Amino acid sequence: MCLKVCKLSAKPEFIEAAKAGNILARKCTKCSEILLATVYYCRSCGSKEFEDTILKGTGKVVTYTIMTVPPAGFEELAPYAWVVMELDDSGIRVSGFLGKIPTPEDLPIETPVKITGFDERGIVLEKL
């Protein structure tokens, strides 16, 4: 799929891709920078001409926290981790929800993780 000028808000498509375990990204046709599909102008060169790119939702934990005092809606899920991960191939970072992590020993930095879905908890991750 190649769109010369991408859709202004691609969140529905981004969510569909995450549900399939992938990240919808955009590759700038001018400078090749890869960006998440939720941006509209390239941060490197300012262009808005992109090709849609599907990135595989596997990568490693960059940092995380274990939430024990959660915001509303997450009470039943604590303790869980909120994770910043870096995708394997592109170096793109995304963040999401990773359930059932009681202690830091359960999730050392660089633990391999993958995207498994998208729901009311945003991007959902699991340990590989």
Next chain:
Amino acid sequence: MERESVCVLGGGSTKYGKLDDSISDITLQASVGAIESAGIEPKEIEAGYISNVFGVADKQVHLGPVVMSNLGISECPSLSIESACGSGSVSFREAFANVAAGFYDAVLVTGTEKVTHTGTDWTTTYFSYCSDFFYEGQAGASFPGLFASMARAYLHEFNATEEDLASVAVKNHENGVLNPKAHLRKKISIDDVMNSAVVASPLKLYDCCPFSDGASSVILCNEKFAKEHSKDYVKVIGSGRGGSPAALQGREQLTTIPSTKIAAAAAYKMAGITAKDVDFAEVHDCFTVAEVVDSEDLGFFEKGTGATAARNGETKLNGSISINPSGGLKSKGHPIGATGVGQVVEVYEQLTGKSGERTVNDAKIGLTQNFGATGASCAVHVFESV
């Protein structure tokens, strides 16, 4: 461009903490404090800048006209500014720009917040709306969670411990004990911090600032107006703002806040100084790790050495650089819309001999740094005594 020299002429604050009065009442109380401290009449005010985030939680937005009416100057124009926890400094900056440009001789800058009546769970939830919600709040990250993620990255990357971070809280409580308006006026120990409940690992309850109510206000004016009214004023010699990727995932490094560096560089350049010239700083310590990162981003310490400096006491009152002599957000409290203005009140009091037991000795130059969310937006200001 020729700019007017801009001065802080007076400052007032309510106590920070759990307050019973309504948001419009505390906003008025702080404003009256600033007006009386400046020795001016309300009718001399030409515009009002009100910073606030969650007025809706106390059934009052559009606070400006309410405050102006109660000051007897309903005809005076006003506006409200929201930039999450950085609202106060953004509002101050906009007021600064307008006085510097010559639009106004004197303006009122008041920051205010009233949230404690909503309870911890709802406050945590409301605050999460300040994040890049699609990637952060929606996925269960609270603000302690976002800063905890930065703390884990910092502890992983540098030679620092959770006890080092705790030393920031201990120091700020030491200073807050000396501040009659502080929210948490209690001495604490490293053990108290380490043994407090985990909120979002590795951050514990005592690594986190409290949710506070409170309001702070200053009068900002040109130097001619200041000289005509009082000898107690300080000059604003530098002002800078900056931005960062809204979500942590968009930042190349998680142990630095880009907007602080951008804002500080601009403020130092305007002031014609470097970090070495700063005698004390009121910085944004919403969490212990934030003060460590701030102290590096502002240029007081090399990258990765801020935690050690805190542990060694360099940032204590009258240490090599006094950081948060007021007690900071940690002990003085964090009424989010008021915080950035409250920092200016502290600098004004420090540089005009009104800060009592917590006075930084022989201080000439003070700095404020206040950011929104995880530092997605930031403002830095530099002040000089006259």
